[in-house]
Amino acid sequence: MTAPSVEDLLRELVPQVLGVLVRRYGQFEGCEDAVQEAVLAASRQWPVDGVPNNPRGWLSTVASRRYVDQLRSDQARRERELANAAEAAPEVPDTDDTLLLLFLCCHPALTPASQTALTLRAVGGLTTAEIARAFLVPEGTMAARISRAKQRIRAAGSSFPGSAEPERLNVVLQVLYLIFNEGYTASSGSDLHRADLAYEAIRLARMVHARLPDDSEVTGLLALMLLTHARRTARTTPSGDLVPLADQDRTTWDRAMLDEGTELAKASLAGSALGPYQLQAAIAATHADAATADETNWRQVHALYLILERIAPNPVVTLNRAIALAETEGPLAGLALLSTLDSEERIARHHRLLSVRAHLLEKAGDLPGAYENYRLAAKATASVAEQRFLTARASRVKPW
Numbered sequence: 001m002t003a004p005s006v007e008d009l010l011r012e013l014v015p016q017v018l019g020v021l022v023r024r025y026g027q028f029e030g031c032e033d034a035v036q037e038a039v040l041a042a043s044r045q046w047p048v049d050g051v052p053n054n055p056r057g058w059l060s061t062v063a064s065r066r067y068v069d070q071l072r073s074d075q076a077r078r079e080r081e082l083a084n085a086a087e088a089a090p091e092v093p094d095t096d097d098t099l100l101l102l103f104l105c106c107h108p109a110l111t112p113a114s115q116t117a118l119t120l121r122a123v124g125g126l127t128t129a130e131i132a133r134a135f136l137v138p139e140g141t142m143a144a145r146i147s148r149a150k151q152r153i154r155a156a157g158s159s160f161p162g163s164a165e166p167e168r169l170n171v172v173l174q175v176l177y178l179i180f181n182e183g184y185t186a187s188s189g190s191d192l193h194r195a196d197l198a199y200e201a202i203r204l205a206r207m208v209h210a211r212l213p214d215d216s217e218v219t220g221l222l223a224l225m226l227l228t229h230a231r232r233t234a235r236t237t238p239s240g241d242l243v244p245l246a247d248q249d250r251t252t253w254d255r256a257m258l259d260e261g262t263e264l265a266k267a268s269l270a271g272s273a274l275g276p277y278q279l280q281a282a283i284a285a286t287h288a289d290a291a292t293a294d295e296t297n298w299r300q301v302h303a304l305y306l307i308l309e310r311i312a313p314n315p316v317v318t319l320n321r322a323i324a325l326a327e328t329e330g331p332l333a334g335l336a337l338l339s340t341l342d343s344e345e346r347i348a349r350h351h352r353l354l355s356v357r358a359h360l361l362e363k364a365g366d367l368p369g370a371y372e373n374y375r376l377a378a379k380a381t382a383s384v385a386e387q388r389f390l391t392a393r394a395s396r397v398k399p400w
Contacts (some may be wrong), residue, residue: 006046009055010039011125017059018122019097021067028104029150030070031063032122038063039125098123099211102204106171109156114149115175116182121146124200135182172208173221173277176201180225184232185383198229216271219264220278226261227284230254242389246293258288276312279304298327315347319356331363351380355390367399 014035021031038059052058105119117135120126132142183197205222212218234248265281283304290296302324309317318341326334338357347353358373374394378387 006043006051009051010042010059013056013059014039014125015098015101015123016056017063019101020060021063022101022104023097024064025067027154028122029154030067032150034063034067034070035059037066098207102172102208103168104153106168106175107153107156108168108171109152110149112175112178114145114152115171116178117142117145118149118153119175119204120179120197120200123204126200130196169212169215169218173217176205176208177221177277179204180228184228195232198225198232201225202229216268216273217275217277220268220275220281223261223264223268223281224277224284226257227265227281227288230257230261230288236385240385241392242385244389245287248293250291253288261285262288274307274311276308279308279311283308296327298324302328315341315344316352319347319353322360323356326360326363331360334360335364349380351377351386351390354380355393358390358393362393362397367397370397371399 017038018032018035021035022028025031041062042055042059046052046055102119102123105122106115110118117131120131121128128143128146129139131146132139135142179197180201183194183199183201202222202225205218205225209215209218209222230253231245231248233254234250234252235243237243261281262285265278265285268278268281271278283301286297286300286304302321305317305321305324309321318337322334322337325337335357338353338360341347341353354373354377358370358377361367361373362370371394374390374397378390378394381387381390
């Protein structure tokens with residue numbers, strides 16, 4: 001097996017093996033360290049000697065031995081804990097605790113940033129260096145963040161929840177959505193995309209969906225990711241400049257991904273209740289259904305945002321509804337709705353609000369107002385690609 005194939009296999013096995021150890025020993029922090037050591041050993045040995053017949057069992061055995069070694073070097077550990085751990089390597093059960101592990105990584109005692117980092121490390125199988133590069137922070141900073149997250153889990157009780165607790169599912173979905181959004185539109189840096197994060201979020205969402213196929217919100221989130229990610233190649237020019245949705249070449253959208261996402265979106269709406277991810281997936285499917293931007297059913301998009309705004313009020317939802325409203329009733333109607341967000345501290349000076357207002361002012365013929373808001377939006381974003389796009393728009397409408 002080639003090195004990339006070994007890497008993919010290890011990434012798939014990491015959460016399963018970690019689940020085995022956490023269920024047996026109940027100490028997330030020590031178990032996670034032991035699994036990472038086992039993965040390092042496998043990454044060196046398997047490409048040379050070949051993958052063992054039972055790679056999951058191999059990793060579980062090696063990780064278990066490393067964990068026992070850790071306990072033996074820690075004289076403060078209780079003798080009973082050492083005696084239990086020093087037994088023969090545990091039989092690897094057929095059950096897969098990956099979902100429970102994901103719930104543990106999204107423990108409510110952690111901040112969203114820590115939940116995201118720990119999920120990518122423990123469930124996604126990414127190294128600390130890979131996570132640090134993805135979020136443009138020094139490796140030492142990310143290592144400290146992950147270490148603090150593991151310590152918090154240990155302090156809060158690091159054993160698995162008794163089951164996939166429903167109250168934590170929303171947190172899990174939110175973390176996966178945060179990972180995807182950071183991959184699809186990077187909040188900072190020179191690149192608009194961070195494809196590795198987006199792909200990892202989709203992989204984890206598929207994993208959750210496989211274990212909870214009847215959950216409409218899980219299905220909706222996976223559909224939303226696929227329908228959104230299908231447009232990735234059309235979102236930038238060869239030089240890396242941003243291309244807005246209305247100007248994208250829709251023939252370059254990933255048709256297979258769109259078809260899968262559309263079917264999932266339809267399936268998610270078959271339930272009796274509506275959730276935010278289902279509605280966002282339905283909106284994305286409406287855009288995907290239009291062969292051109294002019295054929296977009298904006299009235300349907302606006303109606304869906306109106307429902308979303310009622311069940312999950314959020315300034316970003318109102319912002320997006322204003323865009324749809326402007327398409328159906330004109331830019332002045334959209335601007336009037338945007339004005340309701342001026343007192344909303346979470347978004348009042350955000351580059352998204354400024355850029356949308358600039359766009360609608362441009363459509364309304366107010367070029368000085370559009371110029372000023374494009375200029376402010378360019379200053380407010382940390383994304384280099386967005387800065388270039390907004391600065392170019394400002395130059396285009398500059399009234400002198």
